[in-house]
Amino acid sequence: EVQLVESGGGLVQPGGSLRLSCAASGFTFSSYAMSWVRQAPGKGLEWVSGISGGGDSTYYANSVKGRFTISRDNSKNTLYLQMNGLRAEDTAVYFCAKDRVTSRPYYFDYWGHGTLVTVSS
């Protein structure tokens, strides 16, 4: 059974940093690209960042480029999102999502339950 479990969310001040993690199990982690997708309270979904199965290619939304860094450790079956320079508009539930292909962000067949990030002073 595929499982994706996010952690690392919480309350952080504007300008601060946070690192999210997503522990994956139930599939060959390195064979699939992975993404982070967020959802602000009461709003729609927004794709944030993606990474290829091998970790050699990364992709970002314009809204987070230069502030967020996605990475993965295939030996630990874990996906990460380092978030720096956080802003109030980054407040959202962050979902980890498994892609259908190896190479690039595509569409998502499994999702975690999400972790809440709140940026506020």
Add this chain to the structure above:
Amino acid sequence: EIVLTQSPGTLSLSPGERATLSCRASQSVSSNYLAWYQQKPGQAPRLLISGASSRATGIPDRFSGSGSGTDFTLTISRLEPEDFAVYHCQQYGRSPLSFGGGTKVEIK
């Protein structure tokens, strides 16, 4: 960046009725790389449709997707009580990926 516009914002229907949801793209979606997801309150999205019309594993056949280019439709032929939820479309033909704003299907 491809902008997806979903309409209507809210659809009020009764169980047994047919639901028709629209997703319009600002540019042509290459290879009809368009997916649909269902999301219930407090839950993660669930994949329904990929490639504009291919149902995901375990999705009932009352859900169907159609369309091409810039206009796509998700149809639920007969609404079951468990189908009342928010539906999101997503394009994956061009980076950055993008989602529509969602359509809420509520009980009338």
